[in-house]
Amino acid sequence: MHNPKPSQGAAALSLFCLHCLGGSAREWQGVERELGAGISLVGIDLPGFGSAADVPGYSVAAMAEHVAAQVRAAAPGRWMLAGHSMGAKVAAVVARQAVAGAAGLEGLCGLVLLAGSPPGPEPMSEERRADMTGWLDGDAAHRATQAREFVAANAVTLTPEARAAAEVDVLRANPAAWRAWLQSGSREDWAERVGVLPLPALILAGAEDGDLGPEAQRRLMAPHVLTAEHHDLPHARHLLPIEAASTVARLITRFAALPPGETQPPRIPPHYRALLESGRTSTALRDALLARVAPEADTRRAWLPAGAYAVLEAALDRVIPQSPHARIDLAARIERSLAEDAGDGWRFADLPADAEAMHQALLSLDALGRLLHQDGFTGLTDAGRDTLLHRVADGQAAAAAPGLFDGSQMALWFQDLRAMAVKHYVGHPATLARMGYSGVASGGDGPRKSGFTRFGIGEREAWEPVALAGEAP
Amino acid sequence: MKLDTMRRHGLGEVVDAVVIGTGAGGAPLLARLAAAGLRVIALEAGRNREPEDYLTDEALSADLYWRGERLAAGETPQAFGANNSGIGIGGSTLHWGAFVPRVDARDLQLRQDSGQGRDWPIKLDELQPLYVELEAFLGVSGPAHYPWQPARHYPLPALPRNAPAQAMAMGAAQLGVATCNAPAAVVSQDFAQADGPTRLACVHCGYCHQGCRNRAKVSMDTTFLPLAVARGAEIRPGCFAHGLERDSQGRITAVLYRQDGREHRQLCAAVFLCAGAVETPRLLLHLGLGNRSGQVGRNYMAHVATQVWGTFAEEMRGNKGWPSSLMSEAMVRPRDADFAGGYLLQSLGVVPQTWADGVARGRGLWGRALVDYIDRYNFTAGIGINGECLPYDHNRLTLSDEIDETGLPKPHIAFSYGENERRLQAHATRLMTGIWQEAGATDIWALPRSAHTIGTCRMGTDPDDAVVNPFGRSFDIDNLWICDNSVFPSSLAANPALTIMALSLRTAAAFLDR
Known part of the structure; x- marks a missing residue:
């Protein structure tokens, strides 16, 4: 039932890619060749690696600052961040800055995490850490042997060219950067500072990887993102962009632009679900909130004609823009609630009954598109839809035809539409989790409710969640 | 509430009174009449809850509100439903905010002082002892020292201030505006309620408007109604009263009502209409009764209830704590006012769906700006007012030509601010914006709104100019009494519920003395 977005709206997604330990921007070349149209890949060499081998600053914070500077310089519109292994940890830190509103980082809309090193300390045996730390020290022969061993141990199958290129990257690395990651960067604990990122993530693991394999990705990486789409790549180990370039490119392409009409519902992050399941939330409230997440809640009870429903969907996408990876079906919920719910006790006298008003307004909106922009509402670009909706909000859009709404009626209806949209949006537990809302856990079932004991300025109970956007605690 | 052991009456039994509505108007007088030994029945359109x-x-709280559709018209059409209209045993006190200021004496004589509005036929001296009695019975929590009436004492300690209250106190102090902890009909300590279960101390959950889960907040079903039942009153839930039978002299002999789709007729010697400022005039207009003055439905009023919101660097989490825990009477008569009357200030925390409704409707945000602002919920706090609204003949409730599920015409309420309301709103918006600036807020914006339903059956001394006498008795039908916010001749700046309860006790006393 979705309408393809106008072509210009789908263009220009920048994908900034951060490599693994001993890698470089070059490791993404195979992926880049097979990425779908409209995605432009920008590989970044992290300090101490590739062409940035002489750039200092090997801490996670310094690497994140290096990446942020490059993103700012590129001034992307919509962008995603991909991180491979070590690069994933840096990506998570940059993403936190972006969602906290750091200037120049606006427009981040998703993460791709490949065999990622998690925001918390990377799981690695001390023996292995000690062994690897000295690999790039010593003479050329020793270094070449270690590079060969490193690449071989981290991939299932590689073409000879890919193997050679990967070994060259390892040897290009600044040994100080190599040691710094193993001794320090990989141990840094950013878990709390990264928190839960209000972003969708594509999380890829090599089925045959070791410490950062499928289990670790689910346990250590997924809790840090709002929605996670997991894929475990068979016959692959750790160098996923190299050994599984085609698969990676295909999955990223699909993730970056879901096929028209395909969306995913938001999930309740694990920490918020745990809160709802705690004794602070009454059984009846918990059941009712979880019912809002059930698939049936997004099922249409179709009474609006298809054309009008398409206009409703298109308008709601402008009122509450949502990621296709975490999309509450507001149109379905509003249509259902207009059909099934008892009213809310009032309506504007200048509008007909709520359901009838909705139908008439949608027809009017479509007619206004044709009148003012030479195309029905769903045929307009996002910018065209916004221009029209601004005129509607201002009471300046009169369809001027029998049976259609005048300007003031359209403005009143648009007010009602906004109210309906936020009601379903804010009432959804995934949104409440985004907001860091604690009021869902203010009571419980016992005779004496739990309530709150800390409610002054800046005061928070130990168990209260925080907003996902903004600085994590 | 517990009703299973209450005294019951037969439909054919001529009871002393039928009370229509169990909110702040109906419940206190029901208890008072029952205590005097009268046989009384209350009819409540909504259901009974625990x-x-x-x-x-x-x-999930939508059924706490009156959901029969009302048509909002005029230049400042008012929202009903969750904004101001309750249903169920306890009426609107199930969802009210429980802020209980007393009326200011000057508000009762606004016309005498300013030439605007209309005076009450009651003096504050008559209400004061009733306020004291009510505050003791209900367990009102309030400040130890009330700046605007030093002699006033509240029975329970004030509720603690939440973050919006703390921020407002700071900002107001910078501007020299006095504030104090707000009096709350919410018990700050466990409270042994006469004839009802113990009411447990407030736990600061913030959900007063969705029904208090541990009885800390006063509602009629946890206070006056258990008392009424203990004294022999009967309460019938799910009963929608739609007709009044009269004898040849025009006196009421029975109330017609519908329960579970079945029609009933309860014989009675008197009727108390306590259904609120919309349903009360709607029934009278529908029946063509009590309106010899032509005043039924006229002078509809709603408080100017503008809010100003700001965003703070620190978390405010206004959903926590009693939502309006700070108040000020400093603007009851502002020195620089260019309008008649004045307003009360309150700090505000608002739970998220209600808050977002204001953002989407009142601030008019949509698109990315809306989504981003919603993400900042935990950092926002508000201040609100309750301001005088003058009575105007043209602000009026009439019957529309649409019939609702009750068989009655839907009410049509035309409501437009006049110049006085616009000036008051502008004054308050400037002040609240200044308070938030002083408190360090950013992204400050105003949400225009109106609150409460007032007027339409005003009390007075002249039968040609008022619907009921100063005790709530109809000038036209001597066994019909009205007690709810519809009898208010003017809006007052104070939130109405405590004063409605005081009028209810007063009306009961007048009935017993008649």
Whole structure:
């Protein structure tokens, strides 16, 4: 039932890619060749690696600052961040800055995490850490042997060219950067500072990887993102962009632009679900909130004609823009609630009954598109839809035809539409989790409710969640 | 509430009174009449609940509100439903905010002082002892020292201030505006309620408007109604009164009502209409009764209830704590006012769906700006007012030509601010914006709104100019009494519920003395 977005709206997604330990921007070349149209890949060499081998600053914070500077310089519109292994940890830190509103980082809309090193300390045996730390020290022969061993141990199958290129990257690395990651960067604990990122993530693991394999990705990486789409790549180990370039490119392409009409519902992050399941939330409230997440809640009870429903969907996408990876079906919920719910006790006298008003307004909106922009509402670009909706909000859009709404009626209806949209949006537990809302856990079932004991300025109970956007605690 | 052992009356028994509505107007007088030994029945359109049933979520609380559709017209059409209209045993006190200021003497004589509005046929001296009695019976929590009436004492200690209250206190102090902890009909300590279960101390959950789950907040079903039942009153839930039978002299002999789709007729010697400022005039206009003055439905009023919101660097989490825990009477008569009357200030925390409704409707945000602002919920706090609204003949409730599920015409309420309301709103918006600036807020914006339903059956001394006498008795039908906010001749700046309860006790006393 979705309408393809106008072509210009789908263009220009920048994908900034951060490599693994001993890698470089070059490791993404195979992926880049097979990425779908409209995605432009920008590989970044992290300090101490590739062409940035002489750039200092090997801490996670310094690497994140290096990446942020490059993103700012590129001034992307919509962008995603991909991180491979070590690069994933840096990506998570940059993403936190972006969602906290750091200037120049606006427009981040998703993460791709490949065999990622998690925001918390990377799981690695001390023996292995000690062994690897000295690999790039010593003479050329020793270094070449270690590079060969490193690449071989981290991939299932590689073409000879890919193997050679990967070994060259390892040897290009600044040994100080190599040691710094193993001794320090990989141990840094950013878990709390990264928190839960209000972003969708594509999380890829090599089925045959070791410490950062499928289990670790689910346990250590997924809790840090709002929605996670997991894929475990068979016959692959750790160098996923190299050994599984085609698969990676295909999955990223699909993730970056879901096929028209395909969306995913938001999930309740694990920490918020745990809160709802705690004794602070009454059984009846918990059941009712979880019912809002059930698939049936997004099922249409179709009474609006298809054309009008398409206009409703298109308008709601402008009122509450949502990621296709975490999309509450507001149109379905509003249509259902207009059909099934008892009213809310009032309506504007200048509008007909709520359901009838909705139908008439949608027809009017479509007619206004044709009148003012030479195309029905769903045929307009996002910018065209916004221009029209601004005129509607201002009471300046009169369809001027029998049976259609005048300007003031359209403005009143648009007010009602906004109210309906936020009601379903804010009432959804995934949104409440985004907001860091604690009021869902203010009571419980016992005779004496739990309530709150800390409610002054800046005061928070130990168990209260925080907003996902903004600085994590 | 517990009704299973209450005294019951037969339909053919001529009871002393039928009370229509169980909110702040109906419940106190029901208890008072029962205590005097009268046979009384209350009819309530809504259902009976237990506090444990409430859900701390706005959408799940939708059935606390009167959902029969009302048509909002005029230049400042008012929202009904969750904004101001309750249903169920306890009426609007199930969802009210429980802020209980007393009326200021000057508000009762606004016309005498300013030439605007209309004076009450009652003096404050008559209400004061009733306020004291009510505050003791209900367990009102309030400040130890009330700046605007030093002699006033509240029975329970004030509720603690939440973050919005703390921020407002700071900002107001910078501007020299006095504030104090707000009096709350919410018990700050466990409270032994006469004839009802113990009311447990407030736990600061913030969901007053969705029904209080541990009885801390006063509602009629946890206070006056258990008392009424203990004294022999009968309460019938799910009963929608739609007709009054009269004898040849025009006196009422029975109330017609519908329960579960079945029609009933209760014989009675008197009727108290306590259905609120919309349903009360709607029934009278529908029946063509009590309107010899032509005043039924006229002078509809709603408080100017503008809010100003700001965003703070620190978390405010206004959903926590009693939502309006700070107040000020400093603007009851502002020195620089260019309008008649004045307003009360309150700090505000608002739960998220209600808050977002204001953002989407009142601030008019949509698109990315809306989504981003919603993400900042935990950092926002508000201040609100309750301001005088003058009575105007043209602000009027009439019957529309649409019939609703009750068989009655839907009410049509035309409501437009006049110049006085616009000036008051502008004054308050400037002040509240200044308070938030002083408190360090950014992204400050105003949400224009109106609150409460007032007027339409005003009391007075002249039968040609008022619907009821100063005790709530109809000038036209001597066994018909009205007690709810519809009898208010003027809006007052104070929130109405405590004064409605005081009028209810007063009306009961007048009935017993008649």
